Structure formats: C-alpha cells, structure tokens
Amino acid sequence: MERQFPRLIVHEKRFQQNVEAAMARCREMGIAVCGVIKGCHALPPIARIMRQYGTSSLGTSRLEQVKRCRDAGIEGPYWLIRIPAMSELPDVVSLCEVSLQSDLTTIKALEQECAKQNKSHSVIVMADLGDLREGFWDKDEMVAACVAIERTMPYLHLLGIGVNLSCYGSVRPTVEKMNDLVAIAQRIESEIGRPLEVVSGGATSSFTLVHNRTMPKGINNLRMGELFLVNLPTSWGVTDMDYMRTDAFTLQAEVIEIREKPSHPQGELCIDAFGRKPTYVDIGVRKRVLLAMGRADVGDMDNLIPRDEGITVVGGSSDHCILDVTDCKRDLKVGDIVEFSLLYGHLLFLTSREDVNIIYDANNN
Numbered sequence: 557m558e559r560q561f562p563r564l565i566v567h568e569k570r571f572q573q574n575v576e577a578a579m580a581r582c583r584e585m586g587i588a589v590c591g592v593i594k595g596c597h598a599l600p601p602i603a604r605i606m607r608q609y610g611t612s613s614l615g616t617s618r619l620e621q622v623k624r625c626r627d628a629g630i631e632g633p634y635w636l637i638r639i640p641a642m643s644e645l646p647d648v649v650s651l652c653e654v655s656l657q658s659d660l661t662t663i664k665a666l667e668q669e670c671a672k673q674n675k676s677h678s679v680i681v682m683a684d685l686g687d688l689r690e691g692f693w694d695k696d697e698m699v700a701a702c703v704a705i706e707r708t709m710p711y712l713h714l715l716g717i718g719v720n721l722s723c724y725g726s727v728r729p730t731v732e733k734m735n736d737l738v739a740i741a742q743r744i745e746s747e748i749g750r751p752l753e754v755v756s757g758g759a760t761s762s763f764t765l766v767h768n769r770t771m772p773k774g775i776n777n778l779r780m781g782e783l784f785l786v787n788l789p790t791s792w793g794v795t796d797m798d799y800m801r802t803d804a805f806t807l808q809a810e811v812i813e814i815r816e817k818p819s820h821p822q823g824e825l826c827i828d829a830f831g832r833k834p835t836y837v838d839i840g841v842r843k844r845v846l847l848a849m850g851r852a853d854v855g856d857m858d859n860l861i862p863r864d865e866g867i868t869v870v871g872g873s874s875d876h877c878i879l880d881v882t883d884c885k886r887d888l889k890v891g892d893i894v895e896f897s898l899l900y901g902h903l904l905f906l907t908s909r910e911d912v913n914i915i916y917d918a919n920n921n
C-alpha cells in the first residue's frame with residue numbers, strides 16, 4: 557500500500573540551479589563546499605546533485621546516512637560533521653574519510669581504531685568561538701591537540717580546523733569571528749611547519765559573508781545544506797538573494813474537511829495534544845480546512861508557507877493540520893490538494909518518514 561498524500565515533490569532542476577548558483581559564488585571567493593545532506597535524510601538523488609554540481613565532499617551527522625549514499629553509489633569523500641561518539645568509531649573509520657573532532661580522548665581512540673583497521677583518516681579540529689556547542693574553548697589546548705595529532709598519530713591526518721556558529725547560541729558569523737579562526741589556523745601552521753588544507757568557516761549562516769563578498773581570505777571551506785535545500789533563512793537579514801529559489805520542494809496535502817467554525821474553542825480549556833496551553837484569538841466564525849497531515853509529518857506547522865494567497869495555518873496536532881481559508885480565492889473542496897513551500901525543519905521531518913510519498917520531478921523548471 558502506498559499513500560498518495562502527503563506528497564513531497566523534489567524539483568530536481570530547481571534544486572540543481574540552487575546548487576550551481578551558490579557554488580559559483582563560493583568558487584569566486586576560493587571556497588570549497590562540503591554538501592550537507594542531513595536536512596533531507598540523505599535522499600540519494602539530492603546527494604547526487606550536490607556532488608555533481610560542485611560540492612567537493614558530502615557531510616552528515618549520521619553514519620547510517622553515509623552508508624545509504626555509499627550504497628547508492630554516490631562518491632564521497634564523506635565527512636562526519638557531528639563529533640563522533642566513542643561507540644561510533646569503528647564505523648567512522650570504515651565509512652568516512654573525514655570527521656570533525658573536539659575531544660582528545662576520542663581523537664586518541666580514533667587513532668587506535670585506524671591502526672586496528674589499518675586505515676588512515678582525516679580530522680578537522682573544531683574551535684568554539686562563542687556559539688557554545690562543539691569545539692575547543694581553550695585555544696592553547698586546541699593548538700596542543702593539533703600538534704599531538706600531527707606528531708604522534710601516524711594514522712590520522714590533520715586536514716584542518718573549523719568552527720560552527722549560529723546553531724545553538726545564535727551567534728552571527730562575522731568577519732571578526734572568521735578572522736579569529738584564521739588566526740588560530742596560523743598559530744597551528746607555525747607550530748607544525750606546514751599549511752592546513754582546510755579552514756572551515758561554518759554552515760549556511762556563514763554564506764552571508766560570501767553573498768556580501770566580505771569573507772576573509774584565510775577561510776577556504778563551508779559545510780552547507782540548508783542554503784541549497786530551502787535558501788538562507790530571512791532572519792539572517794539577507795533579502796537580495798534573487799539567484800536562489802525557495803521552491804525546490806513542494807509539499808502537497810489533501811483536504812478532508814471544510815466547514816465554517818468559530819475561531820475560539822468552546823468549553824473549559826486545559827491542554828492541547830502536546831501538553832501545552834495555547835492561547836486562542838477570537839476572530840469570529842471562519843472557513844476552516846482540515847488536512848490529512850500533521851506534526852508527525854512536518855514538525856512545526858505554523859511556519860509552513862502556503863502557496864495560495866489568503867491561507868493561514870491555524871494549528872493542528874500530530875496527524876491533522878487546520879487552515880483558515882476564509883480569504884482564499886480558490887473554492888476548496890474535500891479531496892482538493894493544498895500546496896506549501898518548506899523551511900528546513902519541515903524537510904527534515906518529511907524526508908525521514910517512510911509514509912510520505914516522495915516524487916522526483918526531473919523536468920520542470
């Protein structure tokens with residue numbers, strides 16, 4: 557049995573155009589890109605396009621996804637971009653060419669695992685420059701760890717260093733932060749007496765500096781997924797990125813009820829399906845649509861982007877989505893399809909469910 561809806565359409569040409577447009581700008585600034593595939597559950601056709609149209613490696617936080625793409629015949633090199641757990645090291649060595657690292661205990665164990673498998677492996681050592689997720693906080697300790705890798709771990713190759721910003725601490729990638737990373741790279745290079753091949757300045761949020769052409773010279777790599785998939789979030793303040801499309805993916809869901817109902821619940825209010833106490837605004841009787849799709853499919857629903865004008869997402873629960881369609885020109889009926897553009901989180905959920913129907917559209921621009 558295959559469900560028809562919700563349906564996720566992957567517009568391969570549009571996606572390819574996004575990869576090409578962003579890569580052209582990166583190339584101009586001397587920046588290689590690791591194409592990050594965790595936001596789309598490493599769907600092989602998407603990974604293939606990223607690799608084919610200019611990214612020099614593929615990265616994900618999950619080893620199963622590396623395996624999935626390797627099995628589909630997509631060439632790496634593959635980067636593990638979440639700091640590995642000790643329990644993952646055998647698979648890190650066998651599946652990935654590169655991993656991000658921030659803990660000397662793990663790095664030493666990785667060297668031993670490499671020796672066991674008689675396989676070499678490259679590492680990017682991470683600096684925490686204020687976002688407070690992964691990375692060395694004490695930069696002397698970081699330099700010492702890099703020197704230790706270079707001098708005492710024959711199976712590991714110190715490929716370079718990196719930083720991640722804006723993910724936890726919402727810290728903005730700035731020229732200053734990038735220069736801080738470049739300064740650390742220079743310290744390490746003078747200690748080990750050779751240049752580092754990779755200085756990786758972050759994820760999609762750091763692309764703002766490529767877009768503005770202010771990225772400092774010493775940064776030569778970014779690790780990006782979101783930019784290619786759904787564009788740069790508007791909250792980053794970039795509003796003139798007309799070379800990127802936001803419709804590379806279309807979500808379709810089916811109408812299962814349409815009815816005029818009050819906008820404020822009636823009765824004594826307690827908690828919703830997720831244990832929260834939402835507030836409801838009474839704007840009178842409205843025309844409402846129920847879709848056969850819910851938070852289990854897309855995560856948060858309030859920020860879904862309806863393609864029709866005059867539709868707003870009111871809310872819903874794990875398997876239902878409620879729309880206010882009072883101002884919509886289309887005369888919606890049960891059985892009709894409503895379309896949405898997506899943000900990163902929606903794509904993350906949709907692609908990791910087995911019962912969402914994923915269709916590849918290779919033709920339309």
Ligand SMILES: *Cc1c(COP(=O)(O)O)cnc(C)c1O
Nearest residue numbers: 592637720759760779780781782
């Ligand atoms: C997820 C992640 C990325 C890519 O993030 P995007 O916002 O999709 O570009 C890069 N680096 C690390 C360490 C990550 O965890």
